Amino acid sequence: MKTGAAEAIAGLLATARGTRPQSLLCGEAEDALNVALALVGELVVANDRIDRLERRVAELAGHDLAEFRDDFGDAAAAAERKDANDALLMRTMRVFLDPRTNPAVQNSPE
Amino acid sequence: MVGLRRLLNAQVRPRNVECFETEAAPAFRVAHNRDAQSPDEVQKAFLLSPSYRRWSAANRSAQEMLWVAVGDPAWRDRARIAAVIRETLARETRGSLTLDSAYEPSAEVADVDIHLQPGGYAMDLDDGDGIAGALYECGGNVFSFGQGLGRGDSKAGVVIRLLDRDLGGFRPKRMLDIGCSAGAASAAYASEWPDCEVHAIDIGAAMLRYAHARAESLDAPVHFHQMDASRLSFADDSFDLVVSHNLLHEIGADKRRSMMAEAFRVVRPGGIVIHQDVAIRNLPTLVHQVERNWDTHFNGEAHWSTYINADLAGEMGATGFGSEIVEHDLATIDGAGRWYAISARKVAI
Numbered sequence: 001m002k003t004g005a006a007e008a009i010a011g012l013l014a015t016a017r018g019t020r021p022q023s024l025l026c027g028e029a030e031d032a033l034n035v036a037l038a039l040v041g042e043l044v045v046a047n048d049r050i051d052r053l054e055r056r057v058a059e060l061a062g063h064d065l066a067e068f069r070d071d072f073g074d075a076a077a078a079a080e081r082k083d084a085n086d087a088l089l090m091r092t093m094r095v096f097l098d099p100r101t102n103p104a105v106q107n108s109p110e
Numbered sequence: 111m112v113g114l115r116r117l118l119n120a121q122v123r124p125r126n127v128e129c130f131e132t133e134a135a136p137a138f139r140v141a142h143n144r145d146a147q148s149p150d151e152v153q154k155a156f157l158l159s160p161s162y163r164r165w166s167a168a169n170r171s172a173q174e175m176l177w178v179a180v181g182d183p184a185w186r187d188r189a190r191i192a193a194v195i196r197e198t199l200a201r202e203t204r205g206s207l208t209l210d211s212a213y214e215p216s217a218e219v220a221d222v223d224i225h226l227q228p229g230g231y232a233m234d235l236d237d238g239d240g241i242a243g244a245l246y247e248c249g250g251n252v253f254s255f256g257q258g259l260g261r262g263d264s265k266a267g268v269v270i271r272l273l274d275r276d277l278g279g280f281r282p283k284r285m286l287d288i289g290c291s292a293g294a295a296s297a298a299y300a301s302e303w304p305d306c307e308v309h310a311i312d313i314g315a316a317m318l319r320y321a322h323a324r325a326e327s328l329d330a331p332v333h334f335h336q337m338d339a340s341r342l343s344f345a346d347d348s349f350d351l352v353v354s355h356n357l358l359h360e361i362g363a364d365k366r367r368s369m370m371a372e373a374f375r376v377v378r379p380g381g382i383v384i385h386q387d388v389a390i391r392n393l394p395t396l397v398h399q400v401e402r403n404w405d406t407h408f409n410g411e412a413h414w415s416t417y418i419n420a421d422l423a424g425e426m427g428a429t430g431f432g433s434e435i436v437e438h439d440l441a442t443i444d445g446a447g448r449w450y451a452i453s454a455r456k457v458a459i
Contacts, residue, residue, distance in 0.1 A: 002186075003185065003186045003188070003189075004186075005182050005186065008181070008182050008183075008185035008186040009178055009181070009182050009185075011185050012177070012178065012181040012182070012185045012228050013178075013228065015228040015229035015233060016177075016223060016226070016228040016229070017221075017222075017223050017228075017229070017230065018222065018223050018226075018410060020170075021170070021407060021408055022167075023157070023163045023164075023166035023167035023170065023408070024163050024164070024167050025163070030167050033167055033168065033171060034171045034174075037114070037168060037171045037172065037175065038171075038175060040114070041111060041114065041175060041179070044113065044114075
């Protein structure tokens with residue numbers, strides 16, 4: 001039976017031994033940094049794939065690549081994209097906007 | 111992954127020593143009313159620097175991600191790798207594989223995930239397993255490219271060039287590669303010197319199965335043996351050339367001295383021994399040394415500092431070599447890196 005990617009990563013991680021020494025003062029912050037760097041890696045791969053697709057589509061359609069990339073489509077498509085981009089930013093930056101406060105900070109002495 | 115590692119190595123890491131002066135040393139002074147002096151204190155001071163801590167956390171993360179990046183496809187491909195290994199073992203080959211089921215891989219290497227490779231060098235899951243070799247080869251490539259080495263760099267190539275330029279174009283008829291891991295250098299020697307009988311040893315069965323299948327797929331005949339570097343089963347004076355690649359920094363002082371003594375024992379009079387390794391020795395200050403020693407604390411390289419501080423020329427001399435011991439600072443074949451090597455010729459009788 002074929003091994004899936006998630007199963008493979010889990011299998012690999014299960015073989016890891018030793019400790020995970022911490023560098024930052026806060027372990028939770030270091031975990032967050034690890035997640036962020038992993039996402040950076042995913043983004044680099046996604047950008048790489050989009051670039052290759054754009055080049056291939058432009059080539060197949062007989063378009064100049066720069067013109068193809070500058071073609072933002074009609075207003076409806078542009079608005080749809082803008083909404084999706086704004087939502088992505090909202091999802092990733094939501095902690096800066098969340099009105100709830102940290103009680104530990106709220107109750108700490110001056 | 112290569113891009114992230116290059117950024118961390120080439121652009122962020124060079125600032126660590128500067129950060130020691132601007133952040134770490136002042137913070138240590140405030141805490142202790144004096145300067146950091148011993149290696150342990152310099153290490154503690156480094157960890158008082160926010161910039162160093164950020165780099166350290168990111169570098170550890172990048173190293174862990176390296177293994178996930180190469181481990182995912184390698185692990186998914188385990189069945190195919192095992193099928194190739196079994197097919198190779200079943201047919202007649204120019205090279206060979208000799209495993210020793212009675213051998214218990216040396217704990218100081220086998221029990222550590224060196225450079226965080228999951229399961230370590232001696233992980234052996236079943237009788238067709240080769241995953242440790244696949245991980246080592248793929249992970250090693252990503253690591254090396256991230257260090258700035260080019261795709262064309264070759265540790266065997268560095269040794270061959272050293273033999274050509276500094277050792278009279280010495281050519282062996284029979285050679286031994288100690289600590290061969292996935293067999294990249296061993297196979298390169300077999301390809302470069304078709305008339306040379308190439309032997310190679312390592313501790314892990316899965317690593318060696320992979321190395322054997324890899325070498326045969328390249329039509330590079332190598333005789334692989336599961337054996338401890340400190341207890342070679344080869345006869346005295348039986349090789350023209352004995353090499354090791356990146357082994358010195360993976361083993362402790364006692365095993366290193368025993369390995370060097372064994373290399374001297376098995377090389378013939380007039381033959382040559384070359385140990386090649388990473389160029390992290392002879393750093394200018396204690397701060398530089400401790401900075402390079404990050405791998406000991408965060409990268410599973412237990413013997414990194416032992417290697418940095420060892421008197422390797424003295425140790426080789428103690429095995430029986432005379433005044434012909436030479437330490438080399440060598441340019442990489444491809445890329446702007448350096449390699450360290452130490453060589454000696456056994457006096458002809």
